[in-house]
Amino acid sequence: MSTRNTIILAAGKGTRMKSKLYKVLHKVCGKTMVDHVLSQVERLKMDNIITVVGYGAEKVEESIGDRTKYVLQDQQLGTGDAVERTEDLLKDIDGTTLVVSGDTPLLTSDTFEKLFDYHEQQQATATILTSIAPDPAAYGRIVRNDLGIVEKIVEAKDATSEEIAIKEINTGVYVFDNKALFKALKQVENNNAQQEFYLTDVIGIIKAQGDNVSAYQMTDFEESIGVNDRVALSDANRIMQERINRYHMYHGVTIDNPADTYIDAGVEIGTDTIIEPGVQLKAGTIIGDNCVVGAHSKVINSKIHDNVKITSSVIEDSEMMDNSDIGPNSHLRPESIIGKSVHIGNFCEVKKATIDEGTKMGHLSYVGNAHLGKNINIGCGVIFVNYDGKEKHQTNVGDNSFIGSNANLVAPLEIASHSFIAAGSTITDDLNEFDMGIARSRQTNKAGYYKKLPYNKE
Missing domain, CATH: 3.90.550.10 (Spore Coat Polysaccharide Biosynthesis Protein SpsA; Chain A)
Incomplete structure (x- = not known):
């Protein structure tokens, strides 16, 4: 034969x-x-x-x-x-x-x-x-x-x-x-x-x-073309990139500026998704329909479901569910799962955490080694303190809870559903359902103190 x-x-x-x-x-x-x-x-x-x-x-x-x-x-x-x-x-x-x-x-x-x-x-x-x-x-x-x-x-x-x-x-x-x-x-x-x-x-x-x-x-x-030096390698990358970008455009993807868009071989992109300039989509990435990947975002080996908006952010080894959004200037580190309709705003970082449907984290917060339930509000500057210098620890937060601005949640912690954490608190103990956690010093006012300052010339 x-x-x-x-x-x-x-x-x-x-x-x-x-x-x-x-x-x-x-x-x-x-x-x-x-x-x-x-x-x-x-x-x-x-x-x-x-x-x-x-x-x-x-x-x-x-x-x-x-x-x-x-x-x-x-x-x-x-x-x-x-x-x-x-x-x-x-x-x-x-x-x-x-x-x-x-x-x-x-x-x-x-x-x-x-x-x-x-x-x-x-x-x-x-x-x-x-x-x-x-x-x-x-x-x-x-x-x-x-x-x-x-x-x-x-x-x-x-x-x-x-x-x-x-x-x-x-x-x-x-x-x-x-x-x-x-x-x-x-x-x-x-x-x-x-x-x-x-x-x-x-x-x-x-x-x-x-x-x-x-x-x-x-x-x-x-x-x-055979690649024998770095110049030829660069040429091969350019030609292959043009080929990849044309393929996606012919299959229903809008690429605003193909000359400034970098999509690895094997990346999958759904129809009616928009890719803005400077985007990098690295190997292993899958992007659904009707997404917007904003300028200068980088997505590495991640799964992005339908109707997701990514604004100038980095996502690696993670997953974003339908109708979620992130950015600008935020970072999903490996093993992060972002649920449906979750909002992650600017300058936020998530690492090895699951955030369930409807939860919102507007700005300047860090969530690591955690599971957050549904419809939670995370205020500005919240930190999940997951590392004690030797081990990483888990924090779980129940549905419909409120975490005030500048709160520190020191793991390991169990925060039950419908909990309230007051702004500026450092929480080290578990909270039961419907509890409020507050951990901050009581304010003291010193009358006339300004006049005693050495640089005051009044």
């Missing part, structure tokens, strides 16, 4: 990145480059996916898990050697094999599918994915004869003046007849300056055998 297989080349260290991080683990719009490639390949329902790892192999395997098989290229001996490392897994299989680099995050499943289809239509032994480059620079050139048949790939440094003028370039992506690939790899030599085994030599070997070598020319050159 004929199969479709993919080999992802991800063994290079990437010295030009000038980084301690393994090259294919650098992220483009919140997702590693190798994950981008793998995700697109997975859409084609491959029979076998094998990733060739080398430097930093454990980190790559940790990143993408068991979605692929792995082989190790322990010495960097070239792309031909990398592919040959998969021999034990693939060499006896009938079918076609895609070879793609793990540092090409912009390639799409649609392009891969068209490449496979073209390869089969041409009954080719090898098919090269090519493109027209505005500035071919150091890319290998595709040399065709008068009939348009591929004659060879020539590297820029070896090209004649006529060949260097060719705009069609080799993207480094190929589809091969699987058995022919491994047969040809046995003939590749490393008699070059780098003493490496080049996959491009396989094309010449197949051609010399009289087999058909074809080339499928993709329409979008930018899609083929």
